[in-house]
Each structure stands twice: as C-alpha cells, then as structure tokens.
Amino acid sequence: MRLLALLAFTASAYAAETLPLWKGDAPEGDGKFSDSSKAKLTVHLPEKPNGAAIVICPGGGYGGLVTKGEGHGIAAWLNAQGVAGIVLEYRLPAGRPYVPLLDAQQAIRTVRANAAQWKIDPKKVGIIGFSAGGHLASTATVHFETIETRSSNAVLGQSSRPDFSILIYPVISMEEGVHRGSKKNLMGETPAVGLSDYFSTQRHMKAGTPPAFLAHAIDDKVVPIENSRMFYEAQKKAGLPARLVELPNGGHGLNGYKGPSWDKWQAESLLWLKEIKVLP
Numbered sequence: 001m002r003l004l005a006l007l008a009f010t011a012s013a014y015a016a017e018t019l020p021l022w023k024g025d026a027p028e029g030d031g032k033f034s035d036s037s038k039a040k041l042t043v044h045l046p047e048k049p050n051g052a053a054i055v056i057c058p059g060g061g062y063g064g065l066v067t068k069g070e071g072h073g074i075a076a077w078l079n080a081q082g083v084a085g086i087v088l089e090y091r092l093p094a095g096r097p098y099v100p101l102l103d104a105q106q107a108i109r110t111v112r113a114n115a116a117q118w119k120i121d122p123k124k125v126g127i128i129g130f131s132a133g134g135h136l137a138s139t140a141t142v143h144f145e146t147i148e149t150r151s152s153n154a155v156l157g158q159s160s161r162p163d164f165s166i167l168i169y170p171v172i173s174m175e176e177g178v179h180r181g182s183k184k185n186l187m188g189e190t191p192a193v194g195l196s197d198y199f200s201t202q203r204h205m206k207a208g209t210p211p212a213f214l215a216h217a218i219d220d221k222v223v224p225i226e227n228s229r230m231f232y233e234a235q236k237k238a239g240l241p242a243r244l245v246e247l248p249n250g251g252h253g254l255n256g257y258k259g260p261s262w263d264k265w266q267a268e269s270l271l272w273l274k275e276i277k278v279l280p
Contacts, residue, residue: 019043020041021106021107026091029102034091036091039103041089041110043086044078045119046082046084052082052120053086053111054086056078057090058088058129061179062132062181063181065089067087067089075087093185093187101136104136105140108144108160109159127141127165128167129167129168129170131223135186138167138170138172138231141201141210142206143198143204165212167213167214168254169216169252170228179223183196187199205235209238211242211276215265215269216229216247217247217249218249220250220252232244245268247264247265
C-alpha cells in the first residue's frame with residue numbers, strides 16, 4: 001500500500017503544473033490590492049479522469065502552509081481516484097482577514113474556467129481543507145458568489161460556489177472552542193466588529209450552501225471536535241446531506257497523516273462522494 005502511494009505521489013508530482021492564481025495585483029478586500037506573487041495553484045491531473053476536481057487548502061494555522069501531507073500528498077491520493085487535485089497556496093492573512101477567502105474563491109473559479117482543458121465537469125468542483133485550511137474551505141462553503149452575482153471581470157464569470165466540501169479536523173468557530181493562533185493570524189489581536197461572527201462559519205448556512213463531509217478525532221486537543229460537530233449540526237438543520245465521521249484517535253493531524261483514522265476518513269469520504277453522485 002505504501003509503495004502504491006509513493007508511486008502515485010511521484011506520478012502526480014511529475015505531471016503537476018504550477019500557475020499564478022492572479023494576473024497582476026490581487027484584492028485584499030475593502031478596495032485594497034497587493035502583490036499576488038505568493039498565491040498559486042499546482043494542478044495535479046489524473047491519468048484516468050472521472051470529471052471531478054477538488055481544490056486543496058493545506059493547514060498551518062494561517063501562519064504557514066503544510067503543503068506536503070495536507071497538499072500534494074492529498075492530490076496524489078485524489079489522482080489515484082481519478083479526481084483532479086489542485087493545491088492552493090493561498091496568501092497568508094497577517095491580519096488581512098479576507099485574503100485567504102478571496103484566493104479560495106478565485107481558485108474555484110479558475111478550475112471551472114479551465115474545465116474543458118483539464119477534463120473536469122464544472123458541476124463537480126469541490127474543496128477540501130485541513131485544520132486552518134479546513135476553516136478556509138468551510139468559509140468558501142458558506143460565503144460564495146454565483147454567476148449571477150459576479151462582476152464582469154471575474155474569471156470568465158464563473159461561480160465561486162463549491163459543489164461540495166470535505167473538512168478534516170477543521171477550525172470552524174472563531175468564538176467557541178477557537179484555535180487562538182488561527183484567529184490571531186486571520187483577524188489580528190483585536191478583530192473588527194462583526195469579523196468573529198462572519199468567520200464562525202457554522203452560523204452562515206443558507207439556500208444553496210453545498211453539502212459537507214467532516215472527519216475529526218475525538219482526542220484532538222489542538223482543535224476540539226466540537227468545531228466539526230457545530231458545522232455538521234448546522235448543515236443537518238439546513239437539510240443538507242452532510243456527514244461527520246468521529247474518529248476514535250489520532251489527535252490533530254491524525255498521527256502524522258497515517259494509520260487507521262487517516263485511512264478511515266479517506267475511505268468514508270470516497271463513499272460519501274459516491275452517494276452525492278460526484279464519483280461514479
């Protein structure tokens with residue numbers, strides 16, 4: 001199994017292409033713009049595509065990016081399932097709270113804009129995230145723009161709504177059970193009024209919110225499982241086909257991305273993707 005995973009990673013890395021996320025300066029929100037050189041996508045396309053694609057958001061507490069285990073390694077696993085894996089290296093906020101979300105939205109639009117070239121079904125574009133990257137993925141899940149609400153200068157006018165999301169040991173709340181490092185890095189020492197509510201993503205289910213799969217270890221001391229439970233309950237209340245897998249152990253990072261709990265979330269997420277008709 002390890003050899004197959006290594007071979008899959010090697011093939012995926014060989015076929016990967018890295019692209020800039022933005023052309024020119026990138027938006028920060030509130031009408032401000034900044035250098036976009038640190039925002040990029042690495043596109044891993046499978047040998048036998050089935051049409052699905054997933055934008056991958058690595059964790060790192062909004063202070064760094066864990067691009068191996070929670071990025072390119074995930075792309076290799078997805079490629080083995082026939083799914084395109086697009087690793088997003090989003091800009092770190094440094095107190096600019098909307099920057100990661102703007103990058104995630106742009107990544108989803110970019111995947112749809114390149115759907116024909118990358119052999120992707122634009123109606124099967126999802127997002128996955130881990131830890132703080134899970135918070136980012138959950139933020140893109142609840143705060144999105146459709147084709148109708150996009151301005152004319154968007155990437156071919158594409159929607160930034162993911163069709164589904166996969167959230168693995170995610171930070172969710174910015175008020176209850178918060179991961180203090182993620183909150184500080186995202187919003188600064190003293191968040192502006194309303195930011196904590198906006199980024200507590202369990203509070204923002206609405207019509208059209210996509211369904212989510214969540215997995216979290218019950219012994220996670222860094223980001224308590226209550227984060228996933230809150231988001232799951234909000235999804236169920238909204239009538240969405242959500243699923244939460246409560247893993248018996250593994251802590252934060254699930255024993256370094258290996259072992260029974262790591263294998264379980266991967267297997268269960270694939271079954272869920274079949275249930276919601278993303279995978280054949």
